[in-house]
Amino acid sequence: MGLPGNQQKQDIRELNYTDILSFFTKSNDKLFRAKQVYEWLWKKGAASFDEMTNLPKETRNALQQHFSFNRIAIEKTQQSKDRTIKTAFRLHDGEIIEGVLIPTENRSTACISTQVGCPLACKFCATGSLKFKRNLSAAEMFDHVILIRKQAQENYRLTLTNIVIMGMGEPLLNYENVMRAIGIITSKEGLDMSPDRITVSTAGIPKMIKMLGDENIKFNLSVSLHTANDIKRSSIMPVNKRHPVEAIKDAIIYFYQKTHIRITLEYLLLDNFNDGLNDAKELALFCKNFPCKINIIEYNSNEYSLFKKSGEQKTKAFAAFLESKNLIVNIRKSRGKDIDAACGQLANKKHVVIRQLADEP
Ligand code: SF4
Incomplete structure (x- = not known):
């Protein structure tokens, strides 16, 4: 009516x-x-x-x-061997997005999306191959959290302890709604979660990183760097052509000066692309500019991937070099690989296939 x-x-x-x-x-x-x-x-x-x-x-x-009352609804859930649960959510206008519950022994993390599709089209990411449709509202992001929190309680008797805003989409291109959602999730009148349990992950939009600094945010920020080399980065992340590594560096310095929050750099290790000693040297040089930690992420390839994951020896050598430069490094094993719920795998599979076929000459 x-x-x-x-x-x-x-x-x-x-x-x-x-x-x-x-x-x-x-x-x-x-x-x-x-x-x-x-x-x-x-x-x-x-x-x-x-x-x-x-x-x-x-x-x-x-x-x-x-x-x-535009609630989102669960369309489909898939449970991984490692207990990760991926959920496809149907939005009120019929669009489908995905969210993931990542449980461990005593904590559980919700990975939520911010956009339907993503305009940034990173080459290693399944979401990037989907056409960008629209931003999610704050309420749609909030619903993700509520529904995934329920899954954590019902399936594993776990309280939702962490939220990572690194599902489908670039959060900083949906700035207002993301900030509103976080405001509600962390406010006393809302879910009253501590902001330091929330991490926003960006591909690196310098102007918006600076804006986060000006707002003196209390949640965590991670930047998907993946390489500190401009030529390589532009070849896998088209956004780098507009916002090169130097501009991201300046924005992070500014952000740290304002917030004193140590950022995390995400680094997807790709075989024979960004996993050599020179790459580690360039990364170490980049990291000298501000306090940070580095998450080295295992890559998950699928039948359409342009890249392969780095071998164990190379991964260890890469991390060891960074550690020898006194940098904090974590090697992150992917979760939910068997159900395409791991980093960079979120996408409605049917759309990926259609897009891939459409892209073929
Ligand atoms: S990695 Fe993130 S920013 Fe890049 S295409 Fe995928 S969802 Fe978008």
Whole structure:
């Protein structure tokens, strides 16, 4: 049912607290209802107006009449041998995005998406091969978290301890919504999670990294560097042509000066591409400019991949060189490889196949 003039109803979760308050003022309803509604939306993660049982029926009807409730729904889940769960979520407009639950012994991490597809088209990433459709709203990101948190509780009796915003899409190209989602997730009136349990991962948009510095954020930032060499980086990450390594370096220096947060550099080790001694030297030089840690990530290839993962010896030698330069290095084994839930593998497979075939000469 639409509003007069055939207007679409607005998703109630697009409203901030002041907007909800003004709705109740205009409706001559009790103003404390605004707080109740806000709590249902963001503290209790309600999925419909019917769940708001402490509101009178008339109030719920009035809300229903004016607003929609664009929840995301689980379309499909896949469980890996290592207990990682990948979920395809259907959005209210039919688009599909993916999120991942990564459980360990005593903690669980939700990896969430920020866009449908991704405009940056990194060559090693399945999402990058999908056409960019749109940004996710803050509420859609929030829903991911709520649904994955439920999976952690129901499947493994684990509390959700961490969130990594490194699923499909470039978070800093959906800046406002990502910041709003994090605000809700970390606020007392929302999920009350500590910001230092949240990591945002970017391909490196210098202007936005500086903006995060200016906002004096409290969550963690990781930059997907993958090589400190401009020619190589531009060949796998087209975004590097606009935002080269030097500009990213300056932005990280600025970010650190403002926030004193040690950033993480993500480095996907690709066989015979960025895993040589010279590559390690270039990376070490880059890292001298600010405090950081380096995550070396195992690459997951699929039948369409242009790259292969580096061998164990090369990986160890690469890490050892960096450590000899007093850098903090972690080698990250991928999780959920058998269900395409690991880093760079998130994509609706059908779309990848279509795109790959379409790209063939
Ligand atoms: S790696 Fe990240 S930024 Fe690059 S295409 Fe994939 S989702 Fe987009």
